[in-house]
Amino acid sequence: MLTDDTPSILNKIVPEFSAAMTSGKTFNLSDYQGKNLVLYFYPKDNTPGCTTESIQFREAYAQFLQHNTAIFGISRDSLKSHENFKAKLEMPFELISDPDESLCIMFDVMKMKNMYGKKVRGVERSTFVIDATGKLVKEWRGVKVPSHVDEVLDFVKTIA
Numbered sequence: 001m002l003t004d005d006t007p008s009i010l011n012k013i014v015p016e017f018s019a020a021m022t023s024g025k026t027f028n029l030s031d032y033q034g035k036n037l038v039l040y041f042y043p044k045d046n047t048p049g050c051t052t053e054s055i056q057f058r059e060a061y062a063q064f065l066q067h068n069t070a071i072f073g074i075s076r077d078s079l080k081s082h083e084n085f086k087a088k089l090e091m092p093f094e095l096i097s098d099p100d101e102s103l104c105i106m107f108d109v110m111k112m113k114n115m116y117g118k119k120v121r122g123v124e125r126s127t128f129v130i131d132a133t134g135k136l137v138k139e140w141r142g143v144k145v146p147s148h149v150d151e152v153l154d155f156v157k158t159i160a
Contacts, residue, residue: 009107010139012135013133014135014136015029016029019096019098019102022095025094027096033133035070036069037071037129038057038072038127038129039074039096040057040071040127040128040143041075041124042073042125043125045082045084046084053149056145057093058089060149063153064153068132068160070093072096073093074104075123076098104123107126109126110122111123111124137159
């Protein structure tokens, strides 16, 4: 886990990683060289905020494609849960399963949160843009869902 003395990967090349994703595929970062990537981390499939955010990315998907940008949602949910969530919302992009939290740790999105008055460890809603050279060029942390996808799209338009 990143600590205060751990260097941020913002404005640096993201280390190669692989992860299981929906449709029986494996995500390999190197497979997307030459494309911009949006990685959005969310707490849990089928919850209100995560559903709204995923629908908004779905609705803007064609615009992201026009700007040479692929979208991937990431959470700790299982592939089975992701497959159901993806089908229910008719998402045109893949979801990455991170049950061991390796990606959550790499991007430092695991935080202590208050849930019904109790401290729980969970995923902080966050979005990252990796440019076509593999460099992490933008991050949003503690995301509030309304208008977030528009902000991400506006940013992507500046680097496409």
